[in-house]
Amino acid sequence: MEWQQFLALAGAHFLALLSPGPDFVLLLNHTFHHGRRAGYRTALGIACANAIFILAALFGLGWLQDNPLAYALMYWVGCGYLAWLGWQFWQAKSAPIRPEAATQAYADTPNFFVRGFASGILNPKNAMFYLTLFTVLVGKESSLLSRSLTGIWMFSVVLLWDCLVSWTLSHPKLFVLFSNQQRLLHRGSAYVMFTIVGVMTWSMLIGT
Structure with a gap:
């Protein structure tokens, strides 16, 4: 792979990371409500889900395009x-949170890795994004080593970026600010999730 191709690939991938989606909303909520460790676990789950799609794109995800039933x-x-996540956010109750209290309550909270992984793996747009990226910007003519190194790079960027986001959001001042605005955060997150579901549903119905 030429370095120009790699720069284009890395740029497109990073721009996609900057676009807020369900993974970001989940990471935001877990970090603010349960602390930095929860955010890191969520980030690892999201990154592992991305890794599966990257591997699938490397070794042939074309079957998904050729199998409408599986994709649907x-x-x-x-x-x-x-939609279930959106409902969970909508029903969430506000309660005073301190950074140290979030760490103390960590053991009683859901499995953040599993939730992060589920959010990433159940998003079909992730699958099509990586398939398109590798098909258009990498191509079958690239060596296995080149594609593998690209996949490792992508996984690392997703993990490091999400961990950086979680670390930034867990800053004490931001933590206190959003702790005092929990209802707004929960309802806003629910609206985002419901909107994403609505757009996805509309897109599928229009496309069929």
């Missing part, structure tokens, strides 16, 4: 999961 099933399961 994955699509609707993903919509259902995002």
